[in-house]
Amino acid sequence: MHVSIVGSGYVGTTVAACLADLGHEVVNVEIDEEIVETINAGEAPIHESGLEERIAEHAGANLRATTDYDAVRETDVTFLCLPTPQADDGSLDLAIMQAGAESLGRALAAKDSDHLVVVKSTVLPGTTEDVVGRVLEDHAGTRVGDGLELAMNPEFLRMGTAVEDFLEPDKVVVGATNEEARATLRELYAPILEREDTDLVETDIREAELIKYANNAFLASKVSLVNELGNIAKAYGADAYEVLEAVGLDDRISAQFMRSGLGWGGSCFPKDVAALRAGAREQEYEPELLDAVVAVNDAQPRRLVDLLEKHVSGEGDESLEGSRIAVLGLSFKPGTDDVRKSRALDVIDTLHERDATVVAYDPVAVENVRSEYPTVEFAGSASDALEGADGAVVATDWPEFDELSFEGMAQRIVVDGRRIDVDESTLDAYEGLTW
Ligand SMILES: NC(=O)C1=CN([C@@H]2O[C@H](COP(=O)(O)OP(=O)(O)OC[C@H]3O[C@@H](n4cnc5c(N)ncnc54)[C@H](O)[C@@H]3O)[C@@H](O)[C@H]2O)C=CC1
Numbered sequence: 001m002h003v004s005i006v007g008s009g010y011v012g013t014t015v016a017a018c019l020a021d022l023g024h025e026v027v028n029v030e031i032d033e034e035i036v037e038t039i040n041a042g043e044a045p046i047h048e049s050g051l052e053e054r055i056a057e058h059a060g061a062n063l064r065a066t067t068d069y070d071a072v073r074e075t076d077v078t079f080l081c082l083p084t085p086q087a088d089d090g091s092l093d094l095a096i097m098q099a100g101a102e103s104l105g106r107a108l109a110a111k112d113s114d115h116l117v118v119v120k121s122t123v124l125p126g127t128t129e130d131v132v133g134r135v136l137e138d139h140a141g142t143r144v145g146d147g148l149e150l151a152m153n154p155e156f157l158r159m160g161t162a163v164e165d166f167l168e169p170d171k172v173v174v175g176a177t178n179e180e181a182r183a184t185l186r187e188l189y190a191p192i193l194e195r196e197d198t199d200l201v202e203t204d205i206r207e208a209e210l211i212k213y214a215n216n217a218f219l220a221s222k223v224s225l226v227n228e229l230g231n232i233a234k235a236y237g238a239d240a241y242e243v244l245e246a247v248g249l250d251d252r253i254s255a256q257f258m259r260s261g262l263g264w265g266g267s268c269f270p271k272d273v274a275a276l277r278a279g280a281r282e283q284e285y286e287p288e289l290l291d292a293v294v295a296v297n298d299a300q301p302r303r304l305v306d307l308l309e310k311h312v313s314g315e316g317d318e319s320l321e322g323s324r325i326a327v328l329g330l331s332f333k334p335g336t337d338d339v340r341k342s343r344a345l346d347v348i349d350t351l352h353e354r355d356a357t358v359v360a361y362d363p364v365a366v367e368n369v370r371s372e373y374p375t376v377e378f379a380g381s382a383s384d385a386l387e388g389a390d391g392a393v394v395a396t397d398w399p400e401f402d403e404l405s406f407e408g409m410a411q412r413i414v415v416d417g418r419r420i421d422v423d424e425s426t427l428d429a430y431e432g433l434t435w
């Protein structure tokens with residue numbers, strides 16, 4: 001099948017390389033020339049396991065990138081993989097989607113055969129038909145249903161395991177009102193849908209849009225619940241990890257997303273939960289549970305710094321002023337250099353508010369933080385960061401931190417926000433955030 005992908009970021013590049021791998025003819029339409037050149041040179045514009053080799057294999061053969069929207073006319077299907085960021089008031093900002101749909105519509109105006117447009121970006125119910133569809137109609141000069149078809153196909157991949165998640169998903173969700181559109185997507189995804197472990201869910205467009213938000217809201221809520229239970233366990237002097245491991249043996253609950261600690265960050269959970277809350281309020285529903293999910297998450301970095309302060313300065317004399325604190329980990333989770341809405345940055349902000357000096361280390365993410373944090377010292381290794389520190393915080397559970405001996409610290413005080421594997425016997429104080 002001939003497929004165009006508009007937007008070549010984390011999702012668009014992964015989808016393009018994987019669809020090329022499944023044998024389709026794929027073109028990426030992207031406004032950033034550097035990304036276009038990188039893909040055409042057979043390289044990956046982002047760091048994802050398994051991506052580089054797929055692009056190297058298919059670039060110049062059945063995968064290419066261009067800045068020219070006219071390329072969509074050589075294809076039967078276009079996927080919109082554009083950003084859907086959070087506006088200042090938390091609502092969904094659709095400006096980029098609208099601009100992309102406008103360019104796509106103009107290009108399709110000169111096409112004389114049928115075309116299917118699939119929204120893959122995360123958008124609230126109604127957006128695909130009422131916003132993207134209308135913009136397309138206005139600029140393509142064709143009505144939806146009259147040679148121009150619409151579908152919504154949300155993406156559930158995680159950063160760090162994007163290629164594997166795309167090729168081996170638990171489910172493929174297709175929202176469409178037209179049977180031909182559904183048949184086209186069944187054909188496109190045929191090798192994936194043949195897998196025993198992949199379910200196909202066919203719905204109307206509105207349900208497909210909401211399934212994505214419900215999925216992320218559920219996962220974020222699970223982590224906040226686990227954090228609340230962890231905070232309560234700690235107050236009782238119980239080990240939350242032992243408690244939650246036992247709870248996770250119940251099939252109805254499952255053992256996944258049971259790690260309590262600093263909470264959730266990243267480019268998706270925060271913006272998607274915010275958009276769903278704002279959207280619900282627009283529909284005149286008060287999302288009180290989701291409000292609490294965010295409140296629990298927001299409180300964890302401050303709770304961690306409170307614990308640290310207690311150990312570093314001694315109870316009754318709480319202050320971090322003038323102390324040197326090592327922050328281990330900057331990315332929002334291990335396996336990625338993405339620092340968007342990382343809890344580590346909230347920890348650093350709180351430490352700064354309390355006049356501590358921060359020395360930070362991350363195996364891959366330092367360059368994404370450096371310019372925004374001119375007063376932070378960046379170390380080349382975890383051991384260097386710990387040298388002379390009055391206390392340390394574990395903010396991201398990179399596996400290499402399990403090997404640390406915490407030698408060279410002025411005080412061997414470690415407050416762990418992620419439960420790494422620490423040998424407590426050599427430390428002056430070790431405390432977990434939720435256990
Ligand atoms: N990153 C992730 O793990 C996941 C993201 N999503 C959703 O997928 C959507 C895309 O997210 P990402 O790929 O992370 O975004 P991204 O920011 O990594 O990539 C978007 C790309 O679109 C390009 N672009 C912007 N305007 C354009 C235009 N008018 N025409 C052509 N290209 C344009 C940008 O230059 C950028 O390369 C969002 O709605 C997001 O919520 C869904 C599942 C997973």
Ligand SMILES: O=C(O)[C@H]1O[C@H](OP(=O)(O)OP(=O)(O)OC[C@H]2O[C@@H](n3ccc(=O)[nH]c3=O)[C@H](O)[C@@H]2O)[C@H](O)[C@@H](O)[C@@H]1O
Binds near residue numbers: 156260
């Ligand atoms: O919509 C998206 O973009 C994606 O958002 C998440 O993927 P991702 O943000 O890559 O990362 P996750 O592995 O889900 O972790 C999110 C955050 O939750 C935290 N987390 C996760 C699990 C856990 O048990 N505890 C916990 O604190 C992580 O540290 C991280 O900060 C979802 O897992 C994907 O299905 C979805 O497609």
